Amino acid sequence: MKILEFLLNAMAIGVTFLYGSTGEIITEKAGHLNLGIPGIMGVGAASGCAMLHVLVKANSLPPWLIVVLTVLATLAGGALMGLIYSFLAVTLRSNQNVTGLAMTIFGTGVTKYVFSLLQKDDAIYIRALPHFRFPFGNSTSSLQYCGILVFLGIAIAIAASVILMKTRIGLHLRAVGENPATADAAGINVTLYKYVATVIGSAVAAVGGLFYVMDYAGSPEAYLTIEAMGWLSVALVIFSLWRPYISIFGSFVFGALFILGSYLPSFGFTISMAASNLIKTLPYVVTVIVLIITSIRNRRENQPPASLGVSYFREDR
Amino acid sequence: MKQRKHNEQAHEPLVHITKNAAMPFWKSSLIRVAAVVLAFLFCSLLAAVLINAKPVEFLQEFLKGNFGTNPMSANLRIWNLVKDTAILLCIALAVTPAFRMRFWNIGAEGQVLVSALASAAVVFYFGKYFDNVSSGWLLLLMLIASIAAGMIWAIIPAIFKALWNTNETLFTLMMNYVATFFVAYCLVKWTPDGSSVLGELKAGYLPRVGHDYLLLVLIILITTVFMFVYLYYSKHGYEISVVGESQRTACYIGINVKKVIVRTMALSGALCGLTGFLLVSALDHSVTTTSVGGRGFTAIIVSWLAKFNPFLMIISAFLLVFLSKGASQLATTFRVSFAFPDIVTGIVIFFVIGCEFFIRYKVHFRFARKRAGAREAAGAAAGTQGAPGELPAEAEGKAAVIPDKGGKLK
Numbered sequence: 001m002k003i004l005e006f007l008l009n010a011m012a013i014g015v016t017f018l019y020g021s022t023g024e025i026i027t028e029k030a031g032h033l034n035l036g037i038p039g040i041m042g043v044g045a046a047s048g049c050a051m052l053h054v055l056v057k058a059n060s061l062p063p064w065l066i067v068v069l070t071v072l073a074t075l076a077g078g079a080l081m082g083l084i085y086s087f088l089a090v091t092l093r094s095n096q097n098v099t100g101l102a103m104t105i106f107g108t109g110v111t112k113y114v115f116s117l118l119q120k121d122d123a124i125y126i127r128a129l130p131h132f133r134f135p136f137g138n139s140t141s142s143l144q145y146c147g148i149l150v151f152l153g154i155a156i157a158i159a160a161s162v163i164l165m166k167t168r169i170g171l172h173l174r175a176v177g178e179n180p181a182t183a184d185a186a187g188i189n190v191t192l193y194k195y196v197a198t199v200i201g202s203a204v205a206a207v208g209g210l211f212y213v214m215d216y217a218g219s220p221e222a223y224l225t226i227e228a229m230g231w232l233s234v235a236l237v238i239f240s241l242w243r244p245y246i247s248i249f250g251s252f253v254f255g256a257l258f259i260l261g262s263y264l265p266s267f268g269f270t271i272s273m274a275a276s277n278l279i280k281t282l283p284y285v286v287t288v289i290v291l292i293i294t295s296i297r298n299r300r301e302n303q304p305p306a307s308l309g310v311s312y313f314r315e316d317r
Numbered sequence: 318m319k320q321r322k323h324n325e326q327a328h329e330p331l332v333h334i335t336k337n338a339a340m341p342f343w344k345s346s347l348i349r350v351a352a353v354v355l356a357f358l359f360c361s362l363l364a365a366v367l368i369n370a371k372p373v374e375f376l377q378e379f380l381k382g383n384f385g386t387n388p389m390s391a392n393l394r395i396w397n398l399v400k401d402t403a404i405l406l407c408i409a410l411a412v413t414p415a416f417r418m419r420f421w422n423i424g425a426e427g428q429v430l431v432s433a434l435a436s437a438a439v440v441f442y443f444g445k446y447f448d449n450v451s452s453g454w455l456l457l458l459m460l461i462a463s464i465a466a467g468m469i470w471a472i473i474p475a476i477f478k479a480l481w482n483t484n485e486t487l488f489t490l491m492m493n494y495v496a497t498f499f500v501a502y503c504l505v506k507w508t509p510d511g512s513s514v515l516g517e518l519k520a521g522y523l524p525r526v527g528h529d530y531l532l533l534v535l536i537i538l539i540t541t542v543f544m545f546v547y548l549y550y551s552k553h554g555y556e557i558s559v560v561g562e563s564q565r566t567a568c569y570i571g572i573n574v575k576k577v578i579v580r581t582m583a584l585s586g587a588l589c590g591l592t593g594f595l596l597v598s599a600l601d602h603s604v605t606t607t608s609v610g611g612r613g614f615t616a617i618i619v620s621w622l623a624k625f626n627p628f629l630m631i632i633s634a635f636l637l638v639f640l641s642k643g644a645s646q647l648a649t650t651f652r653v654s655f656a657f658p659d660i661v662t663g664i665v666i667f668f669v670i671g672c673e674f675f676i677r678y679k680v681h682f683r684f685a686r687k688r689a690g691a692r693e694a695a696g697a698a699a700g701t702q703g704a705p706g707e708l709p710a711e712a713e714g715k716a717a718v719i720p721d722k723g724g725k726l727k
Contacts, residue, residue, distance in 0.1 A: 033486070035423075088667065092674035097421055097486065098621045099670055101614050106663025112656030231490060238487055274505035281498045284491040291491075295483040304484065313678075315335065 005141060006256070006263045012145030012216055014255025015153040019208025020233025021240060021247045022157045023078075027201035028237060029164060030194045031177040031307040032089060035100025037205050038230025039107015040081045044206020045213040045223055046114035047077025052214070056124045063131040067148070070132075070214070071207060078206025081107060082199035090194045093311035108227055115223045125218060132215045149211045154248055156204055161245040173197055177305035180312035190312055208233065232258070235287040241294065241302045257282040333681045345676045352672035353636065356665040360644075363664070368651045375647065382646025383639055398635075398642060400530040400600070403537040404592065406634040408609075408616035410537075410544050410627055411588030414581045416617075417548060417625050418561040420478065424489025426613025427496030428470045428586050430606075432593025434500050435459075435466035437518060437604040440597070441507060444520035451522045459521055459598060464590035470496065471586025472579060479575035493613070500606050515603045523599040533599045540591065545627040557581055618666055640665055 020037055027034045034040075051073035055066045081103065088099045133139075133147035164170040175183040176193045184190050212229055213222045236254055240247035261276035271279070294302045361375040370378070383398050408425050415422040436459040447455045470492060477483035504513040526532040548554040556577050560567045567574050596608060619637060623629035644658035 084667070088670055092671050093678070094670045094673055095621060097423065098618055098666075101423070101617055102663055102666040102670060105611075105614070105618075105659055105666070109656045109659025109661075109663055113654045113660060116654035116656065228494070231494065235487065235491060238484070272505075274502050277498045277502040277505060280501075281495045284494040288488060288491045291488055292477055292481070292483055295477070295481040298481070309486075313334070313336075 002263075002266050006259070006267075008141070008143055008146055009259055009263075010256035011252055012150060012255070013258055014251035014253075015150045016208045016212040016216060016229050016251075017233045017236045017254050018153045018157055018247060018251035019211060020205045020230060021236035021251065022153075022160050022244050023201040023203070023205030023208070024234055024237045025201075025240070025242055025244055025247065026160060026164075026173075026204065027082075027198050028242060028308055029173050029177045029305055030197035030201075031180060031305050031310065031312070032085075032194060032198055033096050033100065033309045034085055034089075034103070034198065034201065035097060035234065036081065036085055036103025036107060036202075037100075037234055038227040039104040039111070040078050040202045040205050041107075041209030041212070041230045041233070042111030042223060042226045043081050043107045043209070044074040044078045044203075045209035045226060046111045047206075048074035048210035048214060049118060049220060050114055052128055053118050053124060056128060064134075066128060067131050067134070071149075071210065074206050074210040075203040078203040078209075079199045081206070082202025083195075085202065086195045086198045089311065090191060090198070093313055096309050096311070104227070104230070111223055111226065115220055118220065125214070125220060128214070129218050145216055147215060149207070149215050153207070153211065157244040157248050160204075161243065164244070174305070177307060180307055181314075181316075184312075184314060190314075194312075205230075205233065232283055235284065238294075238304075239287050239290050242304060253286070254283050257286060329683055331683050333683075334678050335681065337677055337679045340676055348672050348676055349669060352668045353665065356668035359668070360661050360664055363660075364647065368647075368653050368657075370647060370651055378647040378650050379639075379643030382643040385646075394642070396528065396530055398638060399534055401638045401642070402631070402635045403530070403534045404596065404600070405612055405616055405619055405638055406630055407537045407540060407592045407595065408589065408612055409619040409623075409630045409634055410540055411585050411592060412616055413544065413585075413620045413625050413627065413630070414548065414554075414557055415585045416620055417554075418557045418577065418581055420475070420578060420582065421486040422471070422474075422489050422582065422585055423486055423614065423617060424470065424474065424492045425585075425589055425616055426609050426611070427489070427493035428467045428589035429593045429596070429609045429613055430493075430496045430500055430604075431470045432463035432467035432590040433596045433601075433604045433608050434496075434503060434593075435462040435590075436521070436594050436597035437515065438462065438503070440518045440521040441515075444518065447520055450520050451524045452520070455521050456523065456598060460591070460594050463594035463597075464587045467588075467590025467593060468583050468586035471582045471589065475579045475582030478582075479578045497606050500604060500608075504605070515605070518597070518602045521598050522602065523595070530599070533595055536591075536595065540588070541627045541631065544588075548625075548627065553577075553580070615662075622666075622669055636665075637662060 020041055023040075024034060024037055048070045052066070052070050055061055055069060061069075085099060085103055088094045089096050132149060133144050135148070136143045136146055162170075164174065172183065172188045173193055175186070176188060176190050176197075180190045183193075208229070209226055212226060213220065216222075232254060236247060236250050239254070240250040258280075260282065261271070261279040264271050264276075264279070361370075361372045364370040364375050365372060382394065384395050408429060411428070412422055412425045439459045439462045440455070443458065444455065449455075471489075474483070474485050474488040474492065477488065478485045501513065504515060507515060523532055526535075548557065556567070556572050559570070559572060560574055560577050564574050567577070597604060601608060615637060616634075619630055619634045622633040622636075640662050641658040644661040645655070647653075648655055648657040
C-alpha cells in the first residue's frame with residue numbers, strides 16, 4: 001500500500017516536470033534553449049492564482065469554469081513570457097543563454113511580487129482545490145494528487161510527440177531547429193515557426209507552475225520553491241533525449257527520486273536528516289550521468305537539435 | 318524605366334536587416350547608455366503605475382538606497398554598494414575566461430558555494446588550533462581549500478567537455494544543485510541541535526585595513542587588473558580567444574584544445590574559489606545554502622554586458638548592484654514586495670540585451686529604401702536595389718573572426 005502511495009505521489013509531482021520539459025522540448029526543437037523556464041513556470045502560477053482570486057470572489061461560477069479560466073490565464077501568462085523571449089532572442093537575435101537567465105530573474109521577481117499582492121487567504125485555495133483535483137478531489141490517499149491536470153499533462157506530452165514526429169508541421173519545426181538556413185531555403189517561415197514554438201512551449205511550461213502551486217502543493221507558499229522545479233524540468237529535457245514520450249517516463253523517475261527521501265522512512269529504512277539532503281541530489285546526479293552517457297555514445301538520433309542556442313540570421317554565411 | 322517598374326512589383330519585405338560594420342566605441346557606448354536611460358524611464362513609469370511612486374521620488378529613493386546613510390548603523394551605504402559591486406565583479410571575472418572560449422559555464426553559483434563551504438569547513442575543524450582570529454596560516458589554509466574546491470567543481474564538467482563534448486551548460490547547471498544540497502548536508506552534520514544554522518564562525522577573519530571592506534575591494538581590483546592582462550596580453554589569453562572563435566583554427570595552429578578547456582575552467586574555478594574565500598573570511602563568516610544568492614547567475618549577465626572585458630565589468634557590475642539597491646530602497650519605502658528589485662533588474666537587462674541588436678545590425682525600412690533608391694536612380698541610370706555600403710559592411714564583420722592579437726601567434 002505504501003508503495004502504491006509512493007508511486008502515485010511520484011507520478012503527480014513528476015507531472016510538474018512533465019509540463020515544463022514538454023514545453024522546453026517544443027522550444028528547443030525550434031533551436032531555442034530557453035533558460036527562462038523557471039521564471040515562466042512562476043509567472044504561469046502567478047497569473048493562474050491571480051485569476052483564481054478574482055473568480056472565487058465573484059463566487060457564482062460553476063467549478064469547472066473556474067478551473068478552465070484559471071488554466072487559460074496561466075496559458076496566457078506563459079505565452080506572454082514566451083513572446084518577450086521570442087522578441088529578444090528571435091527578432092533581436094540576442095544571446096539565448098543571457099536572455100533566458102534574464103527571463104528567470106524577471107519571472108521570479110514578477111512571481112514573488114504578484115503572490116505578495118494576493119492576500120494570503122488559504123481558504124480560497126482550500127475551497128478551489130477539490131475542483132483542480134477532479135475526479136479524486138475528496139480522496140485522502142495520494143490518489144488526490146492525480147487530478148485532471150495530471151491527465152492533461154500526459155495528453156499534451158503524447159500530442160507533442162505525435163505532432164513532432166508524425167506531422168508535416170513537426171517535420172518543419174525539426175528542420176528549423178536542425179538547420180534554419182536549409183529550412184528557409186525550402187520555403188519554411190523560420191521566424192514564424194520559432195515564435196510559435198517558443199510561445200506554445202512557454203504556455204505549456206507555465207501550466208506546470210500552476211499545477212505545482214495549485215494542485216500538488218495546494219498552497220500559495222509553494223511559489224518559493226518553484227525555481228528548482230523549473231531547472232529540473234530543463235534537466236528532464238536532456239534525460240528524455242528531446243522526446244516528449246520518453247519525458248512521461250522520465251518525469252515519473254524524476255518525481256520518484258525527488259520524493260524518495262521523505263518516503264524512505266515509511267519503507268523501513270532509517271535515514272538521518274543529513275542523508276536525506278544527499279538523496280535530494282539524485283535527480284541532478286542522474287541527469288548528469290545521462291548527459292555523459294549520451295555524449296559518450298554520441299548517437300546521432302540522441303543529440304540536441306543542431307542549431308540549438310544559435311540565433312539565425314539569413315544573411316550569415 | 319521599365320526595369321524600375323518591375324522592381325517595384327516584386328515582393329519586397331517591409332523591413333530588411335543587414336549586418337553593421339564594426340561601430341566606433343563611442344557610438345556603441347552611446348546606444349547602451351541610451352538603453353539604460355530608456356529602461357530607467359520605463360521602470361519609473363512602471364513604479365508610478367504599480368506603486369504610485371512619482372518619478373522624482375523614484376529617483377530620490379534610488380539615490381538614497383545607494384548613497385544615503387543607513388539609519389540603523391549610521392554606516393555609509395556607499396560602502397555596501399562598493400562591497401556588493403566588488404563581490405559581483407569577482408564572480409563575473411571568474412566566469413569570463415570560460416565565456417571567452419564559448420564555454421557556457423553557468424555553474425558559478427555552485428562553484429562559489431562549495432568553495433565558501435570549504436573555507437567554512439577549515440575554520441570549523443581547525444579554527445580552534447589558532448589563537449589569533451585572523452591568523453595568517455589559517456587564512457592561507459582557507460584560501461587553498463577554497464580554491465581547490467572551486468577548481469574541482471569546475472574541472473569535472475570541463476574534463477567531460479574536453480573528452481566527449483558533453484554539454485557544459487546543463488552539466489554546470491546541475492552541479493549548482495548538487496552543491497546546494499551538499500552544503501545542506503554539511504550544515505546538518507555540523508549543527509548537533511539540527512537547526513542547520515552555523516552561526517558566526519569564531520576565527521578566520523580577514524584583517525581590517527582602513528575600512529571593513531577596503532582590503533576586500535583592493536584584492537578584487539588587483540584580480541581585475543590581473544585578469545585583464547591575462548586575457549588580453551598573455552599567450553593563454555590568446556589561446557582562449559582562438560578556441561572560442563573556432564576550435565578547428567585552434568587545432569590547425571597547434572593549440573591543444575582539450576588542455577586549454579580544462580586549464581581555463583580550472584582558472585574559472587580558482588577565481589570562484591577566491592570569491593568563496595572572501596565571502597566567508599571578509600563578509601559572512603558563515604555559510605548557508607543561499608550564501609551566493611543567485612549572484613552566480615547575475616555575474617553571467619555582468620560579464621556578457623561588458624563584452625567579457627574586465628574593466629568594463631566594473632561598470633556593468635556597478636549598474637546591476639545600483640539597480641537592485643535602489644529598487645530595494647523603493648520597495649522598503651513604499652512597502653511593496655522585496656521582489657521589486659528583481660523586476661527592475663530584469664527589465665533593465667531586457668533593454669540592454671535588446672539594444673545590442675541596434676549595434677550589430679542595421680534596419681532598413683521599405684519606404685526609406687524607396688526614397689534612397691529613387692535618389693540613387695536619379696544619380697545613376699540603373700536603379701540599384703539595396704542601400705549602398707551593404708556588402709563591404711558584411712565582409713568587414715566577417716573579417717573580424719580572427720582575434721585581434723594577431724602578432725602573438727608565436
